[in-house]
Amino acid sequence: MAYTLTLLGTDTTFTPKPDTGYKYGETLSYVSTLVDRQGEQAQLSDDIPKYRNSNITVVDGPDTMGKAVGDRIARGVASILEAISRGETDISIMAHSRGAVEAILVAHELERIQENCKQGKDSADLMNSKCPLTKTAMKDQKSTFDSLNLAGIANNINNVKLSIFNIDPVPGGDFLGAPVGWKDERFFRVPKIVKEYEQCVYENERTRCFKPIVPKCESSDTKFNLFSLPGHHGTGSGNLNDQQQAVLVGDTTTEHAQQLMIIKLIDFLNRNGVAIKPGQNGDEEQVNNTSFNALIKPLFDEDGKIKKEELKEKYLTLYQEIAKNKAAYEHFNTTSYKVLGQEQSIQKLFGRYRDDRIILHQVYEDAFLSDVLPHLPxxxxxxxxxxxxxxxxxxxxxxxxxxxxxxxxxxxxxxxxxxxxxxxxxxxxxxxxxxxxxxxxxxxxxxxxxxxxxxxxxxxxxxxxxxxxxxxxxxxxxxxxxxxxxxxxxxxxxxxxxxxxxxxxxxxxxxxxxxxxxxxxxxKEILEGKITRLNDDAEILSHKLGENLSEEVNSAFDKLLRTLRPEDVNNDRINEFDGFKNQLIRLLESKPPQIKESRELLEEKLKSFEKTDPPDEVNEDMTSFFGELLEIIPDYDVNKLMEDANQLYDEFDSFKKSLSDFTQLNDSLDYAQWQTKLEEKQRQLIDQTARYIQKNNLNLEKDIDPLFKDNKSPLYEQIKLVASNYGLENPDFVKLKRQNSELSCKLDEQVEKIKELQQIKERHDADKIKLEKLNQELQVLRDSGSEKEKEVEQIRQEIAALRTGIQFQDRQQDALEKQIKNLNSEIAWLSTDKQQLTREREFQDNRINDLNELVNRLNTDEEQECTAVVRTLKKLTADHLDYLTAKKGNTQNDTIKEQIEITKNLQGILCNTKEYPLPSDRITAFTNQLNEDNKKLSAQHDPDPAWKRFAKSCLITIGVICSGIIPGILALAAYNHFKDKSSPQSFTDKYKNELSKIKQQSDISKHQTEDETQNLTTTGLAR
Known part of the structure; x- marks a missing residue:
């Protein structure tokens, strides 16, 4: 059993039975219920796929703005992949409106996944769509895609045969400058995975933003059938009234278009292996619809197979009924969906309206339906x-x-x-x-x-x-x-x-x-119809090329203002619109018209109308008018006009050539006269295009030439040939002038060279004359005797030797000059190097002097004594730090923590040989810092006795040992620590014995101080 996916149109939900807007039910919904469920119950839900079973899924349509298309594509792809994983390889899609555009993209996604499976890519690539909307939706539905049987998909997807029946695929467009839809270049390509593609386009839809796409197949193996039917966008779906549900006047009807569409869909599904089972919904109240029983049942035999002859008869009957009700369908040429209005409505104001449906034929470019599917004569x-x-x-x-x-x-x-x-x-x-x-x-x-x-x-x-x-x-x-x-x-x-x-x-x-x-x-009718169409297109383009756009827009403004009721428009409003009109007209009066700026101005004005609260009738009329201007003005862009003119010229050319083919079908027609008239039209087109270029101050080389760089345009070639007649410069001639100018410059250079050669020749001739004279003299000398000959020969040899010597000297001189040049370069380099080395030597000498001075000072008895003091102080500091660290483990006293930091800082001063290279400097810095810390700690409520002992020991060591070495150190130590005593002498007397003990404990040797001095010296040299 084949699998079917139904993608409903914009704002369409599953409606298989009669409902508002669908007198007999919605076509795709109804046909979907006919697909054989093979005994399964109809699965209905409130989810977006409201109807599904193992053989079909029906996906509701996206919203008006088209934001949900990615979601619908993702759901469609997931449902088909699930069927493929079960072994279903005959896949059919039937779709309408945006759903039909989605169907093409679903096919592209399936082909992408098919290719991924061939390359062995993992599940992560399953959701890696090229379309951002679809990619986002697939990630949102990750749980669904993760649940798929990838192995089953990979095994079966290469055998998939995909068939699509699309009904009026409309992606949407821009309304009043705002997007009402989405764009994807893949719209216009039916991928190779599709074996059959059939599409219906409705002839009588005229609503803005309802341009259907007509794609082309990427493979010649894809069976392609494009046909048209009378009706508006929703006629075949079951909307038997106009787009806004207005009932048709008279006794005509459009119901046969829906019936024909039902028959075509059944025929499509049947030939692609989908089993249809009329009457299976008798017990399913929610989907049972008897409206079309009389239409459907006679087409099937007792075994459920289609009766082909009855089907053909039914086709012909319905076509004949549609033809009889032609007036009902043609009425839709004057109607449209609410709010959006009709395409080409502004063209009616400008008098260039063509009553035909606009389509997007194979690319994002407008075309008319009757040019692609001409009406049969x-x-x-x-x-x-x-x-x-x-x-x-x-x-x-x-x-x-x-x-x-x-x-x-x-x-x-x-x-x-x-x-x-x-x-x-x-x-x-x-x-x-x-x-x-x-x-x-x-x-x-x-x-x-x-x-x-x-x-x-x-x-x-x-x-x-x-x-x-x-x-x-x-x-x-x-x-x-x-x-x-x-x-x-x-x-x-x-x-x-x-x-x-x-x-x-x-x-x-x-x-x-x-x-x-x-x-x-x-x-004859076909050819005359083509000629009429070409003439109409030429007339429209002629109007665009020849008219004054600003005057046309000004006239349209005036017409609009005359239609407004006086009570709705006061002077302020009129002045406001006049001001805006004048601003727009100025842009359009530019040479060439400033189309981009005009669009931006209109878009800005439209946005200002959106902010009006509450909206008024005048703004609504203006909004519609400005929106129409926004659509028509880009047609006057230079690029667009040149493109249209070029395309029309090519069409004239192509049609002229094709006339020879028609002579074999009908040789009685006056082809020569048609040929002449077509050539005249081409000449007119050349003239009008050239005049437009001249009128708008365009430069062929700068403004027009770039438009045709990749395309050899016959029209442009003709324009260049007649450019001078219109005061234009042929870019080919301009290029030739430049080339001539360049050649002229080169020629002048050649003339100068010729003059130089002439001068050389003149000198040569003079030398030749001299040589001749010398030869004559030589001959005289020869004649004078053998002695003279010997003398001449000797002179020759001398001359040759001189020449050889001169040449040798020249070579020797060149070599010497090169050698001198090289030596000069080497001298300059050596001089620079010498200066650098001199500076470095001076620096090293200064450094050595400094270090020698430092060594000398370190080797003095005073510094040796100070070195011993530093060692003693280091030991006292380390012992006190060990004491404090041990005490900290037994208490959380902040004072202890503070003493530890102070002691570490003092210890750092004693070890800082970089900042204080001399031991005496370190002792002085240590003493100053110790006095500051002692003041701070002594001021506390309960000073630590251990600190007092530590400070006293340090100051005794410093004060006694260094008293004769560091000036003032004894007084500093005594005064700060024992300021209650009468003099420093009392300090000395009191602690004389203690000093001896400390010296004995220090055990300082002369050898140790010399080692330390050596280390300091080495460190200094290294620095």
């Missing part, structure tokens, strides 16, 4: 499918034939009909007998039918569609894109058919004559 058929069905029925041809096969079989069958018809006509003769007729003649219903005028006309009219289909292939140059074999087969079939009907044997055959006339008439 005669008005007998709704579309080409209708015409093909009719001729197949009338001539008894089988379905699914290629066009050249249809032509061949049609010609063959018409030949039989003409023969049989002639025999039947002969029965009216007196000599004819009924038994002369063969059974084949008697059984030929067509031969009998054309005996009547009505039957004859039906058969001839049925050929009209086939002739039109062939004509339009050449009309749109589609034959050029065919494969060579296919193109040759079509040409041979067409040529054979024409030759047959124009053969002399059939001159008197009424049917052959009628067919010839039908061919001639149809071809």
């Amino acid at each position: 005669g008005g007998h058929f709704v579309n080409y499918d209708h015409a093909r069905l009719t001729i197949n029925q009338e001539l008894g041809l089988e379905d699914g034939l290629s066009l050249n096969q249809v032509i061949d079989k049609t010609v063959s069958r018409l030949g039989e009909i003409m023969k049989h018809s002639s025999k039947l006509a002969n029965l009216n003769n007196e000599d004819a007998e009924a038994n002369d007729l063969s059974q084949s003649v008697l059984d030929d219903n067509c031969a009998h039918a054309i005996q009547s005028k009505e039957g004859f006309n039906i058969l001839v009219d049925s050929l009209e569609g086939l002739i039109g289909e062939v004509g339009n292939i050449y009309f749109h140059d589609k034959h050029k894109s065919m494969r060579e074999g296919e193109r040759n087969a079509l040409f041979n079939s067409v040529k054979g058919a024409i030759d047959l009907f124009k053969s002399a044997d059939l001159n008197d055959n009424e049917l052959a004559t009628a067919v010839r006339e039908k061919i001639d008439t149809t071809i």
Whole structure:
């Protein structure tokens, strides 16, 4: 059983039964309920996929602004991957509106995942979509994707056959400068994974932002069928009224478009392996819809298989009903969805409106639907499918034939009909007998039918569609894109058919004559229609190129103001709009018009209207008007006008060339006159484009040339040829002038060189004369005797030797000059190096002197004594620090912590040989710091006795030992620590014994102090 995904359109929810907006139910929802559930119950929920079972999932449509499209694509991809993991490889998608655009992107995602599986990528790449909206949605649905059976997907995805039926795929657009949709270049490419792509476009939709896309297939193996149907965007979905639910006036109806769409969807699903089971919903009240029972049930036999003949009959019946109600569908040419308004409404004000649907054909560029799917001449058929069905029925041809096969079989069958018809006509003769007729003649219903005028006309009219289909292939140059074999087969079939009907044997055959006339008439109508369309396009473009845009906009403003009610507009409002109008007009009056700035001005004004609260009627009218201006003004951009002019010129060219192909279909037409008129139109286009360029002060080389760099434009080449007639400079001539100027400069240089050569030649000639004179003199000398000859020879040798010597001296001089130059460079380098070394030597000498001085001072008896004191102080400090550290472990007293920090700081001073290289300097710094710390700690409430002992010991050591070494140290120590005594002498007397004890404990040796001095010296030298 194949798997089906249904993607509903914008703001559409699963509606299989009659409801508001859908008199008989929504088409895709209804058809989805017909897919065979194989006994499963219908699974309904309030989730976005409201209806699903193992064979189908229906995904609700996205919101109006299109923000949810990524979510819908992600859900669609996940549901298909789940089916693929179960082994389902025949996948069908049916979709409408934005859902149809989503369907194309779902196909791209499946192809991406298929490629990832081939490369063995892991599950992380499953959600790595190129579309940011889809990628975000896939990450939001990570749990769903993580739950998929990746192994099952990888095993089956390469065998997937994907088929898509898209109904009016509309991505949305920009409304009043704001995006109402989304863009993705992949819209326009049907990926290779799709084996069949069928698309319907509605002919009568005119609403703004409702341009359907028409993609192209990436693979020639993809079966592609594009057809159109009358109706607006929602007609085939079941909205039988207009877009705003206004009921149609009169007794016409559009219900047959929905019925035809239902039949087409069933036909599509059936041929792609999807089982349809009408009547399975009898017990499912929520999805059961009997509205179409009479339409559907007769098409299926008892085994649930489609009756092909009944299906073809139903197609023809519905097409005929649609044709009868043509007026109902054409009414939609004047309607639109609420708020958005109609496309081209501003063009009506400018008088350049074309009543046709705008589409996006294979790229993000506007085209008209009738240019891609031309209307069939005669008005007998709704579309080409209708015409093909009719001729197949009338001539008894089988379905699914290629066009050249249809032509061949049609010609063959018409030949039989003409023969049989002639025999039947002969029965009216007196000599004819009924038994002369063969059974084949008697059984030929067509031969009998054309005996009547009505039957004859039906058969001839049925050929009209086939002739039109062939004509339009050449009309749109589609034959050029065919494969060579296919193109040759079509040409041979067409040529054979024409030759047959124009053969002399059939001159008197009424049917052959009628067919010839039908061919001639149809071809003429096709060509005249093309010429009319080209002329209309030329007229529109001519208006754009020749008109004053600012005047047109000014006139449109005035028309709008006249439509407003006086009571709604006061003078202030009028002045406001006049001011804005004048500002816009100034931009458009520029040469060339400032299109970008005009757009920005309009967008800014529209945003200001959005802030108006409450909105008023005048602003609504202005908003609509400015929004329309915002759409039309970009058409006047220089790039766009040049692009349109170039495209139209190419179309004229292409059509002129294709006329030769049509001569084989109808050689009675005045092709030469058409050719002349087309060439005249081309000349007018050249003239108008050149005048536009001149009028807007554009420079061909700077402004126009860059637009055609990658495209050899015949139009532009013609404009360049006639540029001087319009006061323009041909860029090719400008380039030639530059080249000539450059060549002239080079020529001047050559002239100067020639002059130099001439001077050289003159000198050479003078030298030649001198040489000749010398030769003459030489000859005289020779004649004077052998002695003279010897003398001359000797002179020659001397001259040669001199020359050799001079050359040697020159070489020697060059070598010496080079050597001198090198020596000068070397001297300069050595001089610089010497200066650097001198500076370094002076620095080292100064450094050594400083170090020698330091060493000398360190080796004095005083510093040796101080070194011993430093060692004693280090030991006292370390012992006191050990005491404090031990005491800290037994108490949390902050005073102890403070003493530890103070003692560590004192210890650091004793060890700081970098800042205090001399022991005496360290003792002085230590004494100063000890006195400051002692004052601080002595001021505390309960001074620590241990500190007092430590300080006293240190100061005794310093005061007694260093008293003769460091000036003033004894007084400093005694005064600060024993300031209650009468003099420093009392300090000495009191602690004389203690000093002896400390000296004994210090155990300082002369050898130790010398070692320390050596270390200090080494450190200094290193620095």
